[in-house]
Amino acid sequence: MSEDLKISTSREEGEKAVVVMRLNGSLDANTQSALEAKAKEAVDSGAEYLLLDMSGVDYLGSAGMRGIHAITNLLSPDDTSMRSDRLKVINPSPAAAKIFKTLGFDSFIDIHGNIDEAIAAL
Amino acid sequence: MQLKVRADLGQLHRIREFVTESAEALGAAPTSFDDLRIAVDEAVTNILTHGYGGPGDVELELTADGSDLVVRLRDRAPSFDPRLAPPADLRPPGERDKPGGLGVHLMKSMMDKIVHRSIDSGNELTMTKCGVIGDARPSIGQEDD
Numbered sequence: 001m002s003e004d005l006k007i008s009t010s011r012e013e014g015e016k017a018v019v020v021m022r023l024n025g026s027l028d029a030n031t032q033s034a035l036e037a038k039a040k041e042a043v044d045s046g047a048e049y050l051l052l053d054m055s056g057v058d059y060l061g062s063a064g065m066r067g068i069h070a071i072t073n074l075l076s077p078d079d080t081s082m083r084s085d086r087l088k089v090i091n092p093s094p095a096a097a098k099i100f101k102t103l104g105f106d107s108f109i110d111i112h113g114n115i116d117e118a119i120a121a122l
Numbered sequence: 123m124q125l126k127v128r129a130d131l132g133q134l135h136r137i138r139e140f141v142t143e144s145a146e147a148l149g150a151a152p153t154s155f156d157d158l159r160i161a162v163d164e165a166v167t168n169i170l171t172h173g174y175g176g177p178g179d180v181e182l183e184l185t186a187d188g189s190d191l192v193v194r195l196r197d198r199a200p201s202f203d204p205r206l207a208p209p210a211d212l213r214p215p216g217e218r219d220k221p222g223g224l225g226v227h228l229m230k231s232m233m234d235k236i237v238h239r240s241i242d243s244g245n246e247l248t249m250t251k252c253g254v255i256g257d258a259r260p261s262i263g264q265e266d267d
Contacts (some may be wrong), residue, residue, distance in 0.1 A: 004135050009245040021265050026134075026135055026138075026165060027141070027149060028167070029131045029134060029163075029167040029170075029171065030132050030134050030135070041190065059135075059159065059163070060229050061160060061163050061164060061225070061228070062164055062167075062224035062225040062227075063167060063225075064210050065224055066224065068263075089212075095156055098156065099160075099228070102227075102228060103210070103224055103227065
């Protein structure tokens with residue numbers, strides 16, 4: 001685990017098993033594994049949907065995107081669709097949004113402005 | 123501005139800070155800082171994970187060349203030219219196990235020129251961001267970090 005990235009997790013009340021993970025700090029090659037471990041913990045505890053609040057991400061690199069990709073596979077291992085239905089990103093910082101766009105991840109991972117909007121889209 | 127470091131992935135944050143401080147001191151436009159940080163982070167990550175396969179010595183130097191900002195990285199890892207890496211696999215998640223080539227794709231997207239050459243027992247990677255030094259004055263109180 002790295003002090004460079006803080007991850008807080010909360011479960012949303014409702015019909016669906018939704019877990020929100022709030023990321024604060026840098027998501028790079030050093031912290032990618034911490035994110036994946038937290039996501040696996042949530043999935044192992046029954047989460048079917050993960051919402052990643054990335055408003056506090058001050059740095060996002062390709063390793064972080066590989067981590068996010070790994071989480072989509074974790075949530076939907078047999079899914080061959082063009083979109084990730086079980087992972088949503090909330091309010092990414094400008095630095096994070098730029099990387100999503102540059103690497104084309106915004107074309108298959110939904111990005112929402114807030115939690116309510118993301119939950120309504122599940 | 124030069125940094126010589128026995129680098130590991132835990133120092134990426136410090137290396138990115140050095141890039142910001144150096145670019146600012148050289149008078150680069152603050153709008154270029156993110157791109158420079160990304161390019162250097164990806165290059166160092168490649169050196170450590172694909173070159174050394176762990177921690178290793180990295181020299182990082184930022185200089186001004188007219189209005190261009192030049193980043194030079196030297197290492198002692200086996201020869202690796204990132205420009206020759208396979209193109210990025212940007213297919214959706216369902217069509218691949220894991221994406222590849224993203225780091226090099228980002229480096230190419232953020233910088234205008236990338237030149238690799240083999241040096242004595244290592245690599246030298248020179249990345250140039252054109253036209254970012256000039257009218258822009260060093261900023262005070264940048265937006266992050």
